[in-house]
Amino acid sequence: MNHTTPRRYAIVGTGSRARMYTRALTGTHRHLGRLVALCDTNSTRMAAHNRIVTEAGLDPVPTYPADAFTRMLAEEHVDEVIVCTIDRTHADYVVAALEAGVDAITEKPLTADLEGLHRINRAQARTGGRVTVGFNYRYNPVHLRLRDLVASGAIGEIASVHFEWLLDLRHGADYFRRWHRDKTQSGGLLVHKAGHHFDLVNWWIGARPVEVFAWGDLFFYGDANGRRHGLAADYERGHGSPGAQDDPFALHMSDSPDLTSLYLDAEHEDGYRRDLNVFGPGITIEDDMSVLVKYDTGARLTYHLTAYAPWEGYRLALTGSRGRLELDMTEFSHTTPGRDETHPVRGMPAPKENTRARLLLRRHWREPEEIPVSVGEGGHGGGDAAMLDSLLGRTDDGIRPDHADGGNALLTGLAANASMSTGAPVRVADLLAEGAR
Ligand SMILES: NC(=O)c1ccc[n+]([C@@H]2O[C@H](COP(=O)([O-])OP(=O)(O)OC[C@H]3O[C@@H](n4cnc5c(N)ncnc54)[C@H](O)[C@@H]3O)[C@@H](O)[C@H]2O)c1
Incomplete structure (x- = not known):
């Protein structure tokens, strides 16, 4: 293997955890690997990652919507993909990468269900590609x-x-x-x-x-336990809820620039709310x-x-x-x-x-x-x-x-x-x- 050519990495799932990989590939570990593309269902979160890239003095990398994942692998000549999406979707990206001849590092867990596990095992056996799980x-x-x-x-x-x-x-x-x-x-x-x-x-x-x-x-x-233990507060989510102001369990995303740029500013695209009441239903x-x-x-x-x-x-x-x-x-x-x-x-x-x-x-x-x-x-x-x-x-x-x-x-x-x-x-x-x- 040629250790002088940095390996080409793409990240799929540009949320909170993925920032560690974006920072490594544009900072501490850039001599080993290059970040060449980002992929997510949410373009606001990809833009937040690209700000990490530009703050490191590099040009922003191309961004791809989730349904263009396979195209991204080909167009950007990706050697290895880093999967940081929500757990249920890990198998989809690991399998698609293996089928395209690309290695995959996936955040833990490998995936979230038996069906996904079988798909990964079959694709790995068929392609011989390398799958790594981020058990830090x-x-x-x-x-x-x-x-x-x-x-x-x-x-x-x-x-x-x-x-x-x-x-x-x-x-x-x-x-x-x-x-x-x-x-x-x-x-x-x-x-x-x-x-x-x-x-x-x-x-x-x-x-x-x-x-x-x-x-x-x-x-x-959960709602029933919150009521039973006298901990429940009456609000659906932390942000903008008067009922959450004094609740020690409430997350106030607007207090944090990071949470604001990754989640609050990105909500209009997919409705992903990161601050639900832990004593709420569902x-x-x-x-x-x-x-x-x-x-x-x-x-x-x-x-x-x-x-x-x-x-x-x-x-x-x-x-x-x-x-x-x-x-x-x-x-x-x-x-x-x-x-x-x-x-x-x-x-x-x-x-x-x-x-x-x-x-x-x-x-x-x-x-x-x-x-x-x-x-x-x-x-x-x-x-x-x-x-x-x-x-x-x-x-x-x-x-x-x-x-x-x-x-x-x-x-x-x-x-x-x-x-x-x-x-x-x-x-x-x-x-x-x-x-x-
Ligand atoms: N090893 C560790 O210590 C550690 C710590 C935190 C998180 N993680 C893992 O990292 C992963 C991400 O966690 P997180 O906290 O960053 O979550 P997050 O919600 O902040 O980020 C998930 C990202 O995936 C995107 N996404 C959702 N569905 C998608 C799809 N179908 N296709 C493409 N993108 C999609 C979301 O838009 C979001 O940007 C999880 O698997 C989690 O288990 C590992």
Whole structure:
């Protein structure tokens, strides 16, 4: 491969997450790749991205409507496309790229449903193209250290994984203001969010899910819960609503130049409202989920995700034949939607805790040993920066998650969703066979 010619990238889905890739390709990583085109259903958001391009001293790149995606790949001689659209649509763009002989990096999740997973797998097998999934958590230095310890045999063969993940009221609530709240768009939090966590477990212990059981509820958000807990305020959306002024859960987009240019100014095109009342009607995802997973290695996972917690972070314990690894992580509370802007959720107290990690190795018959770990700078504990180096750097670091990794994480979430609706455990092989019919 010729490393002197920058690879030609196009981005489809020019919302909030895509800005990281636009900035990298026009700034920190421009020696590795060139941004050559943008594609979205919304031209105002593409224009906002092109302002990032011009602020970096480059010419604006051509923009294409969603139905011209394939034409864009050909006209702009795209080598690799970066998919940052809403989850349900990932499969459409990954498949169209593969069919056009173009590689695809897709934001997580791989896609949001079984049908999309099968389409991606078939297209990948047919074309041999490369699919990468943006599981940035793998690149967090603490998670890499944990993986090294497990691979070195520090705790022997692993039988048990205990994993609790907490999303606080800033971060957790944000999934209930917009498209994520609709299960058909996001697959629910067990696909959209826990997919990161299921991928970490698969990767740490080198295993694939075999059987899944889950329970889940909408306990905190939504209109009935808001009334029951005395939290509901009477408004449909934050922007321009007198009833939202004193609600600590309301998002005030006009307080943030970024939210205004990406969403408020773009609404007239597609009616996408980013600031719905989290205690309003129409939410079809869960906010409290318990999952049990059995793996092909014989290991078992006990997992819980809570999206309405007073602090953000997670607790993990891996127990094996020679000991146990315990990780306690407090994450910098997520500001909506990025750390670099005015916080538009008025009335919510500022985050008090910085990211803090404590990794403990407890070997049989020995004193516990604290493993020194440092959390990286930037988004997702340094995971975002390291992931960009890996994904855009084209080097094979053995970490880069592919379509099979994305599929295994997705299948855990989809099997959990199926289990929640039937009340019975779901075998992943049965789910796959059902989806293939
Ligand atoms: N890895 C991470 O840490 C992380 C963090 C945030 C978001 N994400 C992922 O990034 C993706 C985007 O999330 P976001 O927060 O930027 O959402 P967003 O709503 O800000 O942006 C989504 C964009 O997709 C566009 N879009 C919608 N339907 C489309 C279609 N059919 N064709 C083309 N464009 C379409 C929208 O107009 C919008 O510009 C999601 O898949 C999400 O899971 C990952």
